[in-house]
Amino acid sequence: MQAPDLKTPLPGPKAAALIARDERFVSSSYTRSYPLVMAGGSGAVVEDVDGNRFLDCAAGIAVNATGHAHPEVVNAIVDQARRYLHMSGTDFYYEPQVRLAEQMAAIVPISGEKRSFFGNSGTEAVEASVKLAKWYTKRHNVIAFLGSFHGRTMGSLSMTSSRNLQRKGFGPLVPGVYHTPYANCYRCPVGRQRETCGAECVDYLTDQILVHLVSPDEVAAIVVEPIQGEGGYVVPPPVFIERLKELTKTHGIMFVADEVQSGMGRTGKMFAIEHFGVEPDILATAKGIASGMPLGVCTARADVMSWPPGAHASTFGGNPVSCAAALATIDLLRRELVKNAEVVGAYLLESLASLKDKHPLIGDVRGKGLMVGIECVKDRTTKERAVDERDAIVDAAFTRGLLVLGAGKNTIRLSPPLVLSKDQADTAVRILDEAFTDVEKARGYTKGGG
Numbered sequence: 001m002q003a004p005d006l007k008t009p010l011p012g013p014k015a016a017a018l019i020a021r022d023e024r025f026v027s028s029s030y031t032r033s034y035p036l037v038m039a040g041g042s043g044a045v046v047e048d049v050d051g052n053r054f055l056d057c058a059a060g061i062a063v064n065a066t067g068h069a070h071p072e073v074v075n076a077i078v079d080q081a082r083r084y085l086h087m088s089g090t091d092f093y094y095e096p097q098v099r100l101a102e103q104m105a106a107i108v109p110i111s112g113e114k115r116s117f118f119g120n121s122g123t124e125a126v127e128a129s130v131k132l133a134k135w136y137t138k139r140h141n142v143i144a145f146l147g148s149f150h151g152r153t154m155g156s157l158s159m160t161s162s163r164n165l166q167r168k169g170f171g172p173l174v175p176g177v178y179h180t181p182y183a184n185c186y187r188c189p190v191g192r193q194r195e196t197c198g199a200e201c202v203d204y205l206t207d208q209i210l211v212h213l214v215s216p217d218e219v220a221a222i223v224v225e226p227i228q229g230e231g232g233y234v235v236p237p238p239v240f241i242e243r244l245k246e247l248t249k250t251h252g253i254m255f256v257a258d259e260v261q262s263g264m265g266r267t268g269k270m271f272a273i274e275h276f277g278v279e280p281d282i283l284a285t286a287k288g289i290a291s292g293m294p295l296g297v298c299t300a301r302a303d304v305m306s307w308p309p310g311a312h313a314s315t316f317g318g319n320p321v322s323c324a325a326a327l328a329t330i331d332l333l334r335r336e337l338v339k340n341a342e343v344v345g346a347y348l349l350e351s352l353a354s355l356k357d358k359h360p361l362i363g364d365v366r367g368k369g370l371m372v373g374i375e376c377v378k379d380r381t382t383k384e385r386a387v388d389e390r391d392a393i394v395d396a397a398f399t400r401g402l403l404v405l406g407a408g409k410n411t412i413r414l415s416p417p418l419v420l421s422k423d424q425a426d427t428a429v430r431i432l433d434e435a436f437t438d439v440e441k442a443r444g445y446t447k448g449g450g
């Protein structure tokens with residue numbers, strides 16, 4: 001399928017009719033940026049109900065790792081669905097779940113024996129990780145990071161701090177969660193320079209939080225996204241992750257890597273933590289793992305995941321059809337797609353970075369593999385966030401046939417399927433170039449103005 005190929009104004013008549021029905025009957029809590037009504041997809045191309053085709057650099061929020069309807073994934077799903085849809089791994093055994101646990105043991109960057117727990121979503125993978133850390137350490141406190149996103153069920157939400165709207169109205173949350181700054185070098189929380197960064201933001205954790213608020217020997221886990229996702233696609237310097245690892249080792253704290261968004265090949269390595277050469281004790285993954293089927297996995301050192309029968313379980317978790325999709329996904333990732341994410345991702349990052357010369361609204365271009373963010377600012381010196389402008393650019397890209405999403409207050413995220421080709425990357429860059437030009441023109445930004 002070629003994209004973009006637009007046939008109607010957006011939304012087209014069929015899309016508008018469906019959106020009207022949605023508005024009446026579906027929860028008002030969802031955050032739709034623009035009126036895309038899916039009808040079908042193939043690879044990195046999506047077709048809407050009016051026959052308009054879009055280049056997809058959103059992938060259902062970084063989920064469709066192998067592209068839409070990859071034939072090998074679809075065959076695995078159909079084959080498994082014909083045999084049985086459900087049996088519950090909580091009470092019975094089935095091969096797809098065992099095989100997937102074996103595969104997770106092979107790919108998760110933790111040394112030695114590993115075990116996996118299966119849920120249905122990212123938030124469940126995180127909940128399982130934190131419950132496991134609490135159970136294993138017999139401690140009840142958790143360190144999380146400002147700007148992080150870990151999910152919306154009450155335990156994960158207690159750690160999530162990407163936007164206060166996500167927490168507003170839901171308190172009191174789970175006690176014992178302490179938030180500390182994340183190493184965002186574009187906006188250093190402790191006023192240092194990227195070039196000389198020693199992860200001084202970790203000093204706030206070691207010298208303030210762990211001195212004044214909570215004793216480290218009562219901390220069960222440090223839960224960290226190796227690359228912050230919803231917070232704005234923020235790539236920390238290696239020293240940040242290294243210092244956190246050191247801290248966990250010193251105090252017997254579990255290092256929990258939340259790889260729900262950054263994992264499964266997205267960053268050009270199977271897991272983002274591999275860029276930092278650090279081993280977690282527990283790793284949570286979901287999103288890309290099953291190419292769109294619901295699945296969340298918590299994988300841990302076998303000696304850590306030694307909780308007794310009944311300590312944690314899920315009726316639907318590790319659904320056999322989802323496990324079959326995950327096995328086909330992992331096979332494709334290992335054969336070709338992690339490499340493609342690395343190569344096309346580097347190409348995309350470089351092309352987007354070159355737009356910086358042309359567009360004053362671009363403050364920072366960053367990422368790893370096909371996890372790429374463009375932070376928009378009104379002024380490069382003050383770094384004032386260009387929030388409305390970012391939204392306008394996302395909309396302008398949509399009206400030209402490119403699907404991207406926002407992340408954080410003022411970042412555009414590109415999280416395409418990992419099958420993206422260099423030609424498609426060129427198309428994405430061309431459309432974003434036009435979208436920036438339009439918004440800058442309409443709002444009076446001039447080259448060199450920021």
Ligand SMILES: Cc1ncc(COP(=O)(O)O)c(C=O)c1O
Binds near residue numbers: 122151230259287
């Ligand atoms: C890093 C991270 N953790 C957890 C979650 C929660 O995943 P889910 O929406 O599947 O519950 C997300 C979702 O965006 C995420 O990005």
